[in-house]
Amino acid sequence: MNNIKKIDMLTRVEGHGSVELVKDGGRVVDVRLNLHESPRLFEALLVGRRFDEIPDIACRICAICSTVHKVAALQAVEQALNVSISRRIALLRELAVQGGQIESHALHIFCLALPDYLGVNGFQGLAVHAPEKLQMGLRIKKLGNLIQEAVGGRAIHPFNLLVGGMGKMPGADQLQRLSGQLSEICDDVAASIAYICSLRDLLPHLAIAPVCAASGGPSLFGDGLLTSTGLNIAASQAAVWLNEEIESNTNAKVSHFSENTSFMVGPLARLMVSMPQKYVHCFPDHSIRSSLKARIVELKMAVERAQLLIEQLLADGQGKEQPVTVVISKGEGTSIVEAPRGTLLHNYCFDSRGICTAANIITPTAINQGAMANSLKELIAAMDGADYHQIRGAAEILVRCYDPCISCAVH
Amino acid sequence: MAARFISHDNLELLLERLRMYGNLHGPVRGDDGVVRFTALSPGTPPDLSAVRSLLPPKKYLLHPRETILTYTADAGYQLPSEENSPLILFGLHPCDLAGIQYLDRLFLGDDPDLLYTARRAALTLIGISCTPDDFCSCHRFATPLEAVSDLFLASVDGGYVVTSSSPRGYELLKGVQELLEEREIESPEDSRRFFGQAVSGPAFSELDATLPEWQELANHCLGCGACSLCCPTCACFDVLECGGLDGDSAVRVRRWDNCLFKSHAQVAGGMNFRKDRAERFRYRYRHKYRGFGPLRGFPACVGCGRCRVACPAGLDLRPLAERLEGAHHEQ
């Protein structure tokens, strides 16, 4: 007789999801992932709004990813309305996105995932059993937030990023301070890499699905998607390729690629698309379980990238920005940015009054659903014979390898 | 009359010299066009043509939010200690000087406020002539307050006549002597003339609560409190206790409060002694023109015009005041 056990509320992930383990007698025979977050219907909420309201509203899809949502929305709007931004604004936006990357990865690594490796319940347990690791993680995380605050005005839902420009630019002194703080954090980051790479694996080897990521490599931006299967998809075609459809067991749309493959996005995917040579040794086996290592490597890359961006900004100087004038016209825009959890796509259409007529947002966790479900199935196959509790624990850890962001996925 | 004169050309040198006596602050126009009192560093000259700063200099004496007590379980409540390095405020108009005098009466009287006293003692005031604009009413509603400063620069052709009115002012004057010339000048027009006079009459003080004008004005009021924030003599404060996250320590904070806010006269259980906006609005102006408590009978309006300029709704009490005054004279 089949009997379904539910991990009711996934914990230490963003949003609401559950995993159902199907038991046959003592054996777990099947597993289902369910993203049951209540849909807020953002794509409908946005329709009818003026172009300059779109980024402000869209960034509320998710707090952890709010900066990258905002930037993706801005870029799509600007593309639709033919607004070009200055190099300075572009550098600052990327800086904000890298800040978000640092914050999100540090949050995941040190508060959400690390407790699994140390057998504790969360940051409360870390505070008792590994206080210095927690503190180290929080220091790194804080720096990510400082960067987002300096550029976006606020760590969550940055308001200072506007269509065509910014409210107030960070001053040279502020940038210099950030640069100093970034240099100071390098020791922590180096220590973190060594520490995270030394952690023993908790999961069996599970193969990685084909992957895709934005074409820009470490910049996290790009004008298209690159896949590990050798495809090169232009941004304007990406939504078609991602081919989202509705399935009845999840509130997030699911990507249905041709030939029923699933693609994976996220840190591991990005590294596999363009792996810097110096980090190859961190990934002895190509397995999902390496995703934590991928995050810490990416965290280091983000810190380096942020330093570089600040250097460029400081070198460019503080010239006065001309405010852009937006000529309202009919148009469509699509942008692709790498969010901490993977490829994010925003697409909008505007009518001749600049009012949004259609919105399409595709988020990494939604894309990853197929890969996640497959990994879960592989997991129970690999652990056949293990007791229910072990499988249940492993399933949660596996889900965390994808660091799902369910609010994003369902939006 | 023999007077000490400083030419416009020498003003920059004067400022440079003054910096040796302390931090020098004055009105500066920002990139956004807003005039604020802020540090006059060598690259930032004061804007002496500005009629008024957004916030009055009271911000130096009563910070918008400041700790007045700290608490620890061991020591109980303690007064904070504050280092006050000498601060020179340059370019104060007579209304602002009068405003400071009002605050002095409130905070330096019996039982002086220690934070205020210390900050005030570190302060040197340098006044300057000004040209009132349409919003100024220093010449209309006289107040017994005087525009007292350590030094005063009265505008004359080509420069200013400098006078000192305190030992500290005298000392400064000596220190900058070589920048000054002795000149024979017909007594300069001293824009402090509007102050130091007796109150003109009860006109504006007997404000009848039932006048429909109050309701009319209050309908436009947004309750933002800008009028009192920007007022040089509004000094209402609220007191909050902020517990520390150790569960033990605490700080007590006072912050600018505002009689236009709903909570100003609200007590436990929801009872409110000034329930609606009209009552609050009337209360504010009644206080401004009549004073209360130890400063009863002391009109607190120094005519700087900030309340009108800062009010988003553009509310202006002067027409009402003039009408009332007119009515009073007819009686």
Place this chain on the structure above:
Amino acid sequence: MKKLRLAIIGLTACSGCQLSLLNCEEELPGLLDLFEFHLFPMACSPALLEGEYDAALVEGCVSTPHERELLLELRKRSQYLIALGTCAVWGGVAALRNGEDREVLRQQVYGQSRIACETAEPQPLRSVVRVDAVINGCPPEKNELLGLLADLARGTLPAEIDYPVCTECRMRENLCLLTEGDKLCLGLLTSGGCKARCPSMAVPCEGCRGPVPEANLAEAMELYAQKGFDRITVLERLCRFYPEWKL
């Protein structure tokens, strides 16, 4: 001292209010001396709703039957229930098209297909349970959140903020974006407490903290009209975080 038992739960929302707490990087470890984060699924495992709570901090609005039940259950078990953030207090972004046919909105996103759960118009917490205190903001300000925790530790609650964003904006000596900058700034009508975050960076207030008590909407509309903003534009903007603004 006995640690206070907290439940921190997100309903329909973006997790920003909970993240705001996790963003208190410096204070977080110290908080553990005063509080037990007993139920905090976003950051702690497992998620078990059991026993009584000294306080429940609830993020987000209510949009499913399950959330309604969970909220009622939390109310029963908690001495204080606090609405954390604008969605919980006012409805927030998710509610911005409340009043329109939800089925039409749903079809715009999901077409004719059915999805796993049925949802209703997002509602603020107070439409379901009694709320003891509120923390406004999208997201809430860290200092208010920490202030709340400090108050809870002493058995008290934060007081209501009764002044608008303009008050703090003027205190910071900003250029007024509405009267002087001709921009559609909602500071006049929006509850303060953020220290005029946005106008201080020359960005108009979008009203993320919801309406200030006794907001003078009629007069504000008059001012917006003077600046050339029509009623519909202003109302739409106002309803971004609180759908019930009406003239």
Place this chain on the structure above:
Amino acid sequence: MNSNLPVQATVVTICPMTPDTSMVTLRTEVSHPVAASFLPGQFLELSIPGVGEIPISYCGLPSSDGSIELCIRHVGHVTTALKSVVTGAAVAVRGPFGRGFPLSRYAGQDLLLIAGGLGMAPLRSLLLALLKQRKAWGRLLVLYGAREIRALLFANELMELQSCGEIELQLTVDHREKCLDGPPGCRVALLPALLEHLVVDPERTCAAICGPPVVYPYLLTGLRQLGLSDKRIYLSLERRMKCGIGRCGHCAVGTLLCCVDGPVFSGAELAGVEGALV
């Protein structure tokens, strides 16, 4: 001494008197003026560290051992937090502040004490002071009304004084609960009704009133009908207060400041003052 700086005090006892009111005894420095020298009707500022500070009237007599009696109703943030304060807890006080009842003006007079609800707290202090020199005054009449029987404060104390002939007492409640029998002679009426059949000599009677603001106009009317001039009527006003020393601006009534000019005012002083009697 700096009147901004609270001195430490400890809670000696805190006893519930009614469901929402407690009697609190504090002890602070011996012979500190905050405990040793005040007039009935004056108040102090009581701090609960980390929670806040509130004005509270003295409810007892000055003491030389540093003890202070207060009667506090639990209504808001600070007063509710006080509920969970334990014996021995550290609090802090500053004061005395304000102007109390003018005892010297009362010499040789008949005195009419009229209290509504919690207003009994300061009037108890006044009564205790009067009783200390019982011979210095004529009649002592106490009229006291509360919402309901269990909300009557100090009822036993008052009745004892009545039975040994020290005071004349009239009690009233707004509602009489079915289950509870009131003290003998307790009426069911609103407080001002007690004035209706009262016989006093208006030329040698002074009244001291403390109660909820709503009853003041009625009480004044009633007293005037008895023939008392406004100069003989003293009322204690309650307003929002923060500093207690005439600076924060909250407690203004017209051009009077409740904290320094009051809280006790004569009816004559309040005549024509906008917002004094609401």
